[in-house]
Amino acid sequence: MHTKRIIPCLDVKDARVVKGINFVNLKDAGDPVSVAKAYDKAGADEVVFLDITASSDNRDTVVDMVRDVAANVFIPFTVGGGIRTVDDFKLLLREGADKISINSSAIDNPDLISDAADRFGSQCVVVAIDAKRRDDEGWNIYKHGGRIDCGIDAVKWAKEAEKRGAGEILLTSMDCDGTKAGYDIKLTKAISDAVSIPVIASGGAGSKEHFKEALTVGGAEAALAASLFHYKELEIKELKEYLRDNDVPVRL
Amino acid sequence: MVAIIDYNAGNIKSVMKAFNYIGEEAVCTRDFKEIQKADKVVLPGVGSFQYAMNELKRFELDKAIYDVVDRNVPFLGICLGLQLLFNGSDENPDCEGLSLLDGYIYKIPEDNCLKVPHIGWNSLNLSNDGTLFNGIDNNSFVYFVHSYYLKANDPTIVKASCDYGVTIHASVEKDNIYACQFHPEKSSSVGLKILKNFAEIGYAH
Numbered sequence: 001m002h003t004k005r006i007i008p009c010l011d012v013k014d015a016r017v018v019k020g021i022n023f024v025n026l027k028d029a030g031d032p033v034s035v036a037k038a039y040d041k042a043g044a045d046e047v048v049f050l051d052i053t054a055s056s057d058n059r060d061t062v063v064d065m066v067r068d069v070a071a072n073v074f075i076p077f078t079v080g081g082g083i084r085t086v087d088d089f090k091l092l093l094r095e096g097a098d099k100i101s102i103n104s105s106a107i108d109n110p111d112l113i114s115d116a117a118d119r120f121g122s123q124c125v126v127v128a129i130d131a132k133r134r135d136d137e138g139w140n141i142y143k144h145g146g147r148i149d150c151g152i153d154a155v156k157w158a159k160e161a162e163k164r165g166a167g168e169i170l171l172t173s174m175d176c177d178g179t180k181a182g183y184d185i186k187l188t189k190a191i192s193d194a195v196s197i198p199v200i201a202s203g204g205a206g207s208k209e210h211f212k213e214a215l216t217v218g219g220a221e222a223a224l225a226a227s228l229f230h231y232k233e234l235e236i237k238e239l240k241e242y243l244r245d246n247d248v249p250v251r252l
Numbered sequence: 253m254v255a256i257i258d259y260n261a262g263n264i265k266s267v268m269k270a271f272n273y274i275g276e277e278a279v280c281t282r283d284f285k286e287i288q289k290a291d292k293v294v295l296p297g298v299g300s301f302q303y304a305m306n307e308l309k310r311f312e313l314d315k316a317i318y319d320v321v322d323r324n325v326p327f328l329g330i331c332l333g334l335q336l337l338f339n340g341s342d343e344n345p346d347c348e349g350l351s352l353l354d355g356y357i358y359k360i361p362e363d364n365c366l367k368v369p370h371i372g373w374n375s376l377n378l379s380n381d382g383t384l385f386n387g388i389d390n391n392s393f394v395y396f397v398h399s400y401y402l403k404a405n406d407p408t409i410v411k412a413s414c415d416y417g418v419t420i421h422a423s424v425e426k427d428n429i430y431a432c433q434f435h436p437e438k439s440s441s442v443g444l445k446i447l448k449n450f451a452e453i454g455y456a457h
């Protein structure tokens with residue numbers, strides 16, 4: 001039985017997990033290894049580390065973090081944030097990251113998608129898309145943390161990313177992110193229908209029902225959330241039991 | 253010591269780190285002598301079938317593989333490392349595999365409303381008492397990432413399969429050859445147990 005995936009996303013700055021992680025019995029809630037281990041134990045199917053370190057001077061700390069995580073955590077993990085070149089891919093994959101997520105750098109240089117896919121395989125190339133609704137009901141993609149409207153249609157960009165060899169789309173709705181009012185199901189479905197690669201829904205999760213919607217109506221293969229899990233507003237096990245009871249296949 | 257064959261195929265350190273984590277010494281190498289003196293040999297791999305075959309040949313690692321298999325050293329292929337053991341693949345039909353086992357690698361059909369690549373956790377249907385699955389429950393979940401899948405010609409070598417629109421032969425064992433399409437090094441406690449079972453082959457329990 002193939003299952004849908006539940007993915008906690010961790011924001012990392014200078015190789016420390018930021019935004020409080022509220023785990024009981026976790027000695028160091030800022031330590032990426034401890035947090036990832038705790039999520040493995042809690043039943044997370046994967047973990048995403050998003051490096052929000054502003055400067056690029058700290059690449060070494062990210063590499064060290066990846067090395068530590070890979071030596072201690074044996075579920076797949078993705079690293080995103082500030083990855084600009086094929087050499088960045090090489091460095092992080094070599095230390096044990098399973099997938100690399102790229103966003104602005106893929107928009108600025110779409111060849112990065114194809115170059116990385118050719119060199120390391122599509123399975124490790126995740127194209128992250130930040131999408132925001134337009135007045136005419138479509139969505140545009142944004143770059144630089146949602147600050148710049150690229151004037152490109154999200155569905156069109158997702159197709160382009162797939163054509164260039166992306167292995168997955170990590171799709172964040174900027175309209176829904178942080179609202180806890182649910183994923184943008186229309187957006188998720190539009191992208192998921194347009195591509196044959198898996199789509200990870202992100203932005204807006206506030207309840208178990210929201211996950212179910214994204215994974216069924218939305219057609220997403222995986223659903224990502226951050227604070228909901230970190231602050232223990234929702235336990236992954238409880239979420240998965242709910243999904244199972246509602247005929248969404250999950251790993252339990 | 254476990255020798256993990258290094259042929260420039262991406263993320264192979266994860267396999268080494270998983271062996272280290274369960275207390276096994278492991279080394280990534282393409283040195284014929286080092287591979288020869290290992291107790292166990294692992295062929296990992298992501299990437300394309302043809303690229304991998306070319307790299308194996310370029311470093312004469314195909315010869316090293318035939319040598320260890322001939323000498324009855326326990327040998328484990330993971331993911332693409334499983335596929336390379338067979339005759340060939342839809343991915344590069346003109347490229348011959350190592351042909352150590354009889355079967356072919358097909359493209360996962362895209363017409364089943366299922367996404368390709370097959371990425372994620374899938375449950376295993378165990379069969380024929382595989383050594384790697386000693387102590388592992390039927391329907392345990394493991395992590396897959398692939399677009400091509402194995403159909404082995406001899407059903408008795410298939411120790412685990414899974415369903416993804418088609419039946420995927422997920423693990424095979426024949427004599428001293430073991431192989432998994434999924435990634436044990438990314439399959440949490442179940443995967444570590446599978447690696448442990450491989451590491452313990454030949455040792456009295």
